[in-house]
Amino acid sequence: MRYHLKQKAAVIMVFAMVLSLTGCGLFDSKAKIYSRYITSLLDINYKNISKDYTTLSGVTQKDAEAVYVANMDYQAHNLMNYYGIKEVDDGTVLSEFYYLAQSIFSNAKYEVTNVIHDKSTDSYTLELTVYPLDTLESVYDQIVEYIENFNARVDDGDYNNTTEVDYETEFAEGIISILKNTTGQPGYMDPVVLQVPIQPSDDSYFISDEDFLTIDKNILYIRENPVGEEGSDVEEADEGDAGEEAGEEESDEGRAAE
Numbered sequence: 001m002r003y004h005l006k007q008k009a010a011v012i013m014v015f016a017m018v019l020s021l022t023g024c025g026l027f028d029s030k031a032k033i034y035s036r037y038i039t040s041l042l043d044i045n046y047k048n049i050s051k052d053y054t055t056l057s058g059v060t061q062k063d064a065e066a067v068y069v070a071n072m073d074y075q076a077h078n079l080m081n082y083y084g085i086k087e088v089d090d091g092t093v094l095s096e097f098y099y100l101a102q103s104i105f106s107n108a109k110y111e112v113t114n115v116i117h118d119k120s121t122d123s124y125t126l127e128l129t130v131y132p133l134d135t136l137e138s139v140y141d142q143i144v145e146y147i148e149n150f151n152a153r154v155d156d157g158d159y160n161n162t163t164e165v166d167y168e169t170e171f172a173e174g175i176i177s178i179l180k181n182t183t184g185q186p187g188y189m190d191p192v193v194l195q196v197p198i199q200p201s202d203d204s205y206f207i208s209d210e211d212f213l214t215i216d217k218n219i220l221y222i223r224e225n226p227v228g229e230e231g232s233d234v235e236e237a238d239e240g241d242a243g244e245e246a247g248e249e250e251s252d253e254g255r256a257a258e
Contacts, residue, residue, distance in 0.1 A: 031115040034124050034198050038207065039112060045071045046108040046219065075101040082136075082222065083143075085172045088165050093172045100179055104135050107186035108219050113193070124198040131188040132221035138187055139178050140223070146174055189221045 033056070040052035050064040057064075076097040080087070087094055114127035136143075150171055153159065159167050196211050 030124060031117060034126060034205070035112040035115060037205070038126055038128065038196060039110075041207070041212075042108065042110055042215070044068055046105040048102075072098055072101045072105070075105060080172075083172075083175050085175065086168050088168045093169060093176075096172070096176050100176060100183070103180070103183035104133065104220065107133060107135075107183070109133070109186075109188060110215075110219070116195075123200075126196045126198065128194045128196050128215065130192045130194060130215060130218045132190075132192060132218050134187040134189050134221055135179065135182050137189070137221050137223065139182050142178055143175065146178060150174065192218045194218065 036052060037056050040049075040056055043049035044053040044064050044067050048065070048068040050061060050068075053059070053067075054061055054064050076094060079097050079101060080094070085093065085097075109131040111129050112126050113129045116125040116127065117123075118125070162170075194211075194215060196207055196215070199206050199208060
């Protein structure tokens with residue numbers, strides 16, 4: 001099977017989502033508190049900044065950290081899925097993608113640029129401006145070249161006697177190495193303005209799961225038609241038996257992501 005890039009897919013739900021989306025009002029100004037709340041929510045999920053979040057939501061430091069860990073695990077799996085990397089080792093590759101996700105998303109950039117108050121319904125909508133990270137886009141051509149070279153080596157039989165673990169690990173390490181070189185100098189795409197309604201509930205408030213996932217989708221830019229998808233420039237091959245050694249039946253066909 002051939003390696004190729006895939007669209008980002010929410011393959012793992014953030015099980016701390018409900019916890020991360022509730023809060024209680026502590027100040028007189030609703031506009032101010034709602035602005036602080038959504039900023040603190042994003043800060044804990046992407047940057048592990050918990051002070052404002054624990055104050056506004058009333059959760060413990062331990063619970064706040066669990067929100068961050070869950071989101072970074074989610075992002076690590078998404079990155080692996082995007083590059084078609086399997087979990088076949090003892091967890092080392094996943095750990096490396098976890099730390100890579102931390103490095104990438106620590107540069108997340110967002111700000112509340114307006115608060116819209118509908119006085120007729122006393123409802124609030126936050127105008128959130130997100131600056132999508134260009135981390136994956138900035139190395140897109142480099143990643144494509146790496147994948148093509150790797151697939152060429154597969155076609156040449158370089159991995160005929162290589163175990164699946166070593167095969168997958170070598171491919172993953174190459175992707176990780178390329179991405180690591182970009183995280184220290186983050187760049188951003190054109191800003192995206194999102195309308196995020198505040199959902200009141202008795203003495204608390206929250207934003208919906210759907211709105212949170214929309215924000216998440218815009219934190220890191222991923223092109224709509226990556227390599228290997230319909231209309232792109234790498235042909236997708238049939239998937240082989242994941243339990244076989246890489247060099248047996250898979251090497252003749254190349255390598256495809258799931």
